[in-house]
Amino acid sequence: MTQTKAVLLDIEGTTSSIAFVAEVLFPYAARHLASYIEAHCEEVAPILAEVPGDDKVATLLAWIAEDRKATPLKTLQGLIWAQGYADGTLQGHVYPDTPEALHRWYTAGVSIYIYSSGSIAAQKLIFGHSIAGDLTPMLSGYFDTTTGPKREAESYAKITAAMGCEAKEILFVSDMQPEVDAARAAGLGALLIDRAGGPADIHSLSEVRL
Structure with missing residues (x-):
């Protein structure tokens, strides 16, 4: 494995x-x-x-x-x-299992990256000013639409190259099946998450075992 x-x-x-x-x-x-x-x-x-x-x-x-x-x-x-x-008007929402999972992976030596349609600046704000505090020290990098659309395999190939590791060594987690499919097409491991309990690979980040 x-x-x-x-x-x-x-x-x-x-x-x-x-x-x-x-x-x-x-x-x-x-x-x-x-x-x-x-x-x-x-x-x-x-x-x-x-x-x-x-x-x-x-x-x-x-x-x-x-x-x-x-x-x-x-x-x-x-x-x-x-x-x-x-000014404190906004605080980034994260699910309770998110900071727990980030900490678990970070302490295990796993690099953690974010890939969202929101800008990199916006991503840093959500995690830097989250309801669970500043989570950015545990994050290794960020990717957004400047890398490419999230539903195209080429975008994940670019991310893989930027990370400097093999595609099979990366696990992508998303709630959108087309994104999971695109990541898998690029050779990444990928899991579909459905927090509402619907058909999916996982329903919480606490279920991710590396």
Whole structure:
């Protein structure tokens, strides 16, 4: 049996509640979008240049509503959320078994990485300002949509190369079957998690045994 040297984790539905992102983070970004852009015109100009149309705010708000996996939106959301985390308005949700699993793997010498459609900046905020405290010291790296779509095997091949280990030495965990399929197609070990108890490989990170 191949030894697992690294764990790659999805966020929504895997380490953290989907509701937190949909019901807390997205509405927060939508409420503060226009005022943030107005207050940081020069900083966000390169990001807005990647957004089509004349009314950039309207386009971005529409993207938030439909959960568009667009890099400029994810980047801008990350900047807005950073303010909320910094002033204590926001705290990143993690399931109780998440910090426990991270600690178990970390102390066993397993490298832990995150791969989410949310920007790397946003990922660091969720784990750096989580309800369980700062979890980032246990994380070795982060990947987002700049690496590639999560449902394409090529993205996982790129991640494998970046990690510097063999695909079979990496275990990916996600709540989305197409993502699990893509990871397996790239040679990674992969588990489907369903926290609601539906058909899946596991229902908690505590079930992952390396």
